[in-house]
Amino acid sequence: MNAPDTLTPEPTTLTAQLRRGNLFAEQCPSREVLKHVTSRWGVLVLVALLEGTHRFSDLRRKVGGVSEKMLAQTLQWLEGDGFVLRKSYPVVPPHVEYSLTPLGRDVGLRVQDLADWIELNLSSILQARGEPDRTAP
Amino acid sequence: MNAPDTLTPEPTTLTAQLRRGNLFAEQCPSREVLKHVTSRWGVLVLVALLEGTHRFSDLRRKVGGVSEKMLAQTLQWLEGDGFVLRKSYPVVPPHVEYSLTPLGRDVGLRVQDLADWIELNLSSILQARGEPDRTAP
DNA sequence: CAGGATCCTAAACGATACTG
């Protein structure tokens, strides 16, 4: 850990190659999915839906700052990836419910885990930034 | 869990409030950190650095498609948040090494967990999209 | 109510050139 002239020579183990083979490759399809899941609103929508089914306006109200357009687009991304189930009731006025598929719950839990960790460690992070700690009184 | 007409009325438990209190609030400082960590290149840089110390050009080569500018900016974000340690050796030509702090390793593991999950389930996801499964021959 | 269509701005991003 103290030889500045030798750089870490790639842990070329088989498992590493197989498990995280192409994420670093520019054309890896995972990147698209990752983009949806880690998008500004994707994270919040997934976490919100972990708490249960929501209607469009519920999500809009819950996820502070999201616009109609972006919420719709985010939901379509996540639906397209098989994470979100869209259930439309043919009534007037329209009634649409969004929920997580099993796949979505799985990925949502990991996203929530990450988000929770950040909130929990926000204090240390802000201190690293030299910013005031707003989590403690 | 099966009443479509009653939406989840906010789990106003203390723990929920404390643990994920303000993520949904527009001005929550966590969002900024989340943005860095889940950014297009932030994810890849964190995962790359989990494998060990890298020099700038190593990262540049490893993370396919990243530009000098974005790599530099991403590293500065992560350094500012206390996730990445920048070690500069005053030699010529310049020699700079990037590694993860304990905090960075912690968050990196969660990001990697998410990324790995996506790669592992890419097959199911692409099928949900109706796209061909490129992970199986 | 749920969103599609349109228009527009700000931000992200990339390519290139340049410097200590």
Added chain:
DNA sequence: CAGTATCGTTTAGGATCCTG
């Protein structure tokens, strides 16, 4: 080598209006 500076392009994102 490890960046910064600058510029041009692309995309994200928001506001508004409109419809079933």
